[in-house]
Amino acid sequence: MxxxxxxxxxxxxxxxxxxxxxxxxxxxxxxxxxxxxxxxxxxxxxxxxxxxxxxxxxxxxxxxxxxxxxxFVDLDALSDLDTTILGFDNQPAWKKGRVWPEDYLKAGPFEMLSEDDLVFQKRYAFASLLRNGITTALPIASLFYRAWGETRAEFEGAAAAAEDLGLRVYLGPAYRTGNQVLVGEGQIEPWFDEARGLESLAEALAFARDVDGTAGGLVRAMLAPDRIETCTPDLLTRTAAAAREMGIPVRLHCCQSKIEYDMVVKLRGMSPPEWLESLGFFGAMTLLPHATWVSGVPGIDRPGRDLEIIRDHGATVVHCPLVSGRHGNTIRSFTRYREMGLNIAMGTDTAPPDMIMNMQVGIILARVMDGSTACRSEHYFDAATLNGADALRRPDLxxxxxxxxxxxxxxxxxxxxxxxxxxxxxxxxxxxxxxxxxxxxxxxxxxxxxxxxxGVDEAADKRRAQAQFERLMALYPVRTWGHPPVEDIFSSAYPVVSGPVVRGTP
Structure with missing residues (x-):
């Protein structure tokens, strides 16, 4: 309750x-x-x-x-244990378990966490969101350690957790019709299983119809196709049609890396926003994290009309400056997007889900890009509040x-x-x-x-989360290129010297 x-x-x-x-x-x-x-x-x-x-x-x-x-309104709110931090000092991503190798795919990807683990993750993450002042959240989790997509069962648990903790959420299991796969050292190719992806979409639609407006309106539905390069045209057109029919938001990670962008251009013959436009994908509540690799940015030599397409269709760029900055990336820039008339809202997408830190990192990156007068504090505060509410068409938030x-x-x-x-x-x-x-x-x-x-025991939850995290790390060699030992995947800042465990009061 x-x-x-x-x-x-x-x-x-x-x-x-x-x-x-x-x-x-x-x-x-x-x-x-x-x-x-x-x-x-x-x-x-x-x-x-x-x-x-x-x-x-x-x-x-x-x-x-x-x-x-x-x-705060968080349109890309972390809802699992943040596996992106495993790549903080462990690169390149393809070599460190962030992309499935072909032999793992052929052997059959499997769930690396139990259903109880997945439900616990949602509750653990939701409590962290509340601690950081986030009152409306659209959860995001990694599919790297999943058999395919997210499941209805775990999202029923998420809905129960949100109601119990008192967090406003928009929920929908992530689904996809494809994946990135390593076919050689550093060689990433797309791989598709459309039938499986469309089954996941059907399950997501059934969940959306059942959950929308429950918990006295605290729990709403959204649709969450995973990433644009892992989606086929049929998946996206069906998603867009269902969202329009139900009046719910759609979030699609898009224009977030050169690898993704080039893959879409190679597969579809056009840029990601151009492809979405050709499919009639854009709707009243289209949310696009992260838009860090786009054409059409004023003053940036990357000709095209990507940003104009996003703006003219009323879509929202979901800006996640902390996670982007950790990997040497950012939108180029907040000021230029804003001046173009784009709606820029905020997401955290990493741990800690600290919206205040995200605003601070965002304004620093914007000023590094465009000078110390490029944007002001209130512009970021608007993005974390009013702009997120506008993206959801919620003037009451x-x-x-x-x-x-x-x-x-x-x-x-x-x-x-x-x-x-x-x-x-x-x-x-x-x-x-x-x-x-x-x-x-x-x-x-x-x-x-x-x-x-x-009802939240922070210390017990943190111990459980750490144990789950360590079990997940131990499984990384199974789905890492060449299957190296775990110590070769995850480095330590300095040599670790083990010793006897000493406990007690000093």
């Missing part, structure tokens, strides 16, 4: 409140800062934001030197305004590392991190209060 709502009206106060002001001309409006502001919540809705609420309230909560803000959903976070500005404040948003992007989120409300319920998520 989701956390219980408080009865009656609750008035919240803090040094700063990030409210929302409507556009008189009918646009979406924008965030405003209320110094020593108030937020009043009743049931699942915000009823007042500003100063001097005159109505009756059942209780008052003053959070002092803190910021009350809308919860990503902002604190009367009538909107009571999805909010409280960020503690009394932490010693915060230092002196300019304004809360600039302060957040200079000195904050996800661990500064002290309280999280979703749908009018406290999903986390004073850093505690009810």
């Amino acid at each position: 989701a956390p219980a709502r408080l009865s009656g009206r609750t008035l919240l106060t803090a040094r700063w409140v990030v409210g929302h002001r409507a556009d008189p001309a009918g646009g979406r409006g924008g965030h405003v800062l209320f110094a020593d502001g108030e937020v009043v919540v009743e049931d699942d809705r915000v009823v007042f934001v500003g100063h001097g609420f005159s109505g009756e309230v059942a209780r008052r909560l003053d959070f002092g030197n803190a910021m009350i803000a809308p919860g 990503g902002r604190l305004a009367p009538g909107g959903k009571a999805d909010l976070i409280v960020v503690d500005f009394d932490r010693p590392h915060i230092g002196q404040q300019i304004d809360p948003i600039q302060t957040l992007l200079l000195a904050g991190h996800g661990r500064d989120v002290r309280h999280v409300m979703v749908d009018g319920r406290w999903s986390m209060f004073d850093g505690v998520i009810p």
Whole structure:
């Protein structure tokens, strides 16, 4: 069961409140800062934001030197153990188990984790999202260690976990009709099994119809074809048609590497966005992580119209600066995409799922690309809130305004590392991190209060996650080119010297 709502009206106060002001001309409006502001919540809705609420309230909560803000919208939210960190210092990816070798494929890929493991991963990841102030999440997980795609059973477990923890989610098992396969040293080719992929699509559609709107609306459906190079035309056209019929978002990882881009051009005779346009794939809620390898960027010598296609069809670029930056990549750039009129929303896509850190890394990368005046703190804060809500066509999310959903976070500005404040948003992007989120409300319920998520044993969950992670690492040689021993796949920063285990109180 989701956390219980408080009865009656609750008035919240803090040094700063990030409210929302409507556009008189009918646009979406924008965030405003209320110094020593108030937020009043009743049931699942915000009823007042500003100063001097005159109505009756059942209780008052003053959070002092803190910021009350809308919860973050994460369109590419990590929902497993982050296997991408295994590639942080272990490259190239094809040599370190990140691409299936042909002999593993022929032998028959298998599930490397049990159903219980997969359900635990979702709950473990969802708790981490809440700790970092993410109130709306579209989960993403790796298919590298899966037999093929994600299953209905694990996503039924995910729906139950989201309801129990009080996290707003859009759920849909990932599916595909193909995969990248190593046929020689560093030689990657596509491989397809369309019949199997279409069966996975049918299962995903059945799940979407059953889950959409459950848990009092906390759980919604999405469709999640995995990556563009692993999809056939029939899979994508059926996906797009179903999404339009059901009115749900579709997320497709696209334009995220030169390998993917070149593979699509070779297979389809056009760029990834051009191919999607030719299929009629784009819809009202098309989400495209990561768009880091595209044509048509102003000032970048890569001629084409990829970005224009994405923009003109109203699709959203899901920007994940931390995971991209870890691998030496970024969009080129946030400022140029924004100036073109693209909707840029945010995803975390890695551990830690710290949206504040992602905004900080993003603004640093943008300024490295285009200079120190290229973008401002509020541009990234909009991307993590308003733009994500717009991508989902949810004007009741990503902002604190009367009538909107009571999805909010409280960020503690009394932490010693915060230092002196300019304004809360600039302060957040200079000195904050996800661990500064002290309280999280979703749908009018406290999903986390004073850093505690009810029913979650952090220490026990961390031990279980580490044990699962180590079992997964031990299986890597099975699906790594040449099947080297595990110690040759994963290096250590320095030599490891083992010794006796010493426990106890010093």
